[in-house]
Amino acid sequence: MPLMKAVQVSSPGADFEIVRKEIPEPGNNEVLIKVEACGICHGDAISKEGHMPGIQYPITPGHEVIGIVENPGHW
Numbered sequence: 831m832p833l834m835k836a837v838q839v840s841s842p843g844a845d846f847e848i849v850r851k852e853i854p855e856p857g858n859n860e861v862l863i864k865v866e867a868c869g870i871c872h873g874d875a876i877s878k879e880g881h882m883p884g885i886q887y888p889i890t891p892g893h894e895v896i897g898i899v900e901n902p903g904h905w
Contacts, residue, residue, distance in 0.1 A: 838888045842880020846891075856903030869894035 833850045840847065856862045874891035876882050 836890050837892070838890045839878045840888045842885075842887065843878075844887075846878075856901055858904050860903045861899050862901035862903065863895060863897040864900040865895045865897040867896045868892040 831852045834853045836849055836851050837846050838849050839845075854862065870892055871894060873882070874893075877885050877889060878891060
């Protein structure tokens with residue numbers, strides 16, 4: 831299975847770390863985006879520090895992405 835690089839936070843307050851993860855297959859009504867750039871917002875910073883209730887770690891922050899549709903998934 832092909833791997834990708836991702837940035838994650840392993841536990842509340844931990845440093846960002848680069849990890850390798852399996853590239854997921856998009857599900858119904860999903861697309862796979864090859865991320866070219868990603869922003870980290872204030873909500874991500876709060877989650878990184880462990881101040882967001884209900885978060886399960888490890889987390890991969892960042893939802894403000896720019897990229898290319900790699901796999902259009904199933905519609």
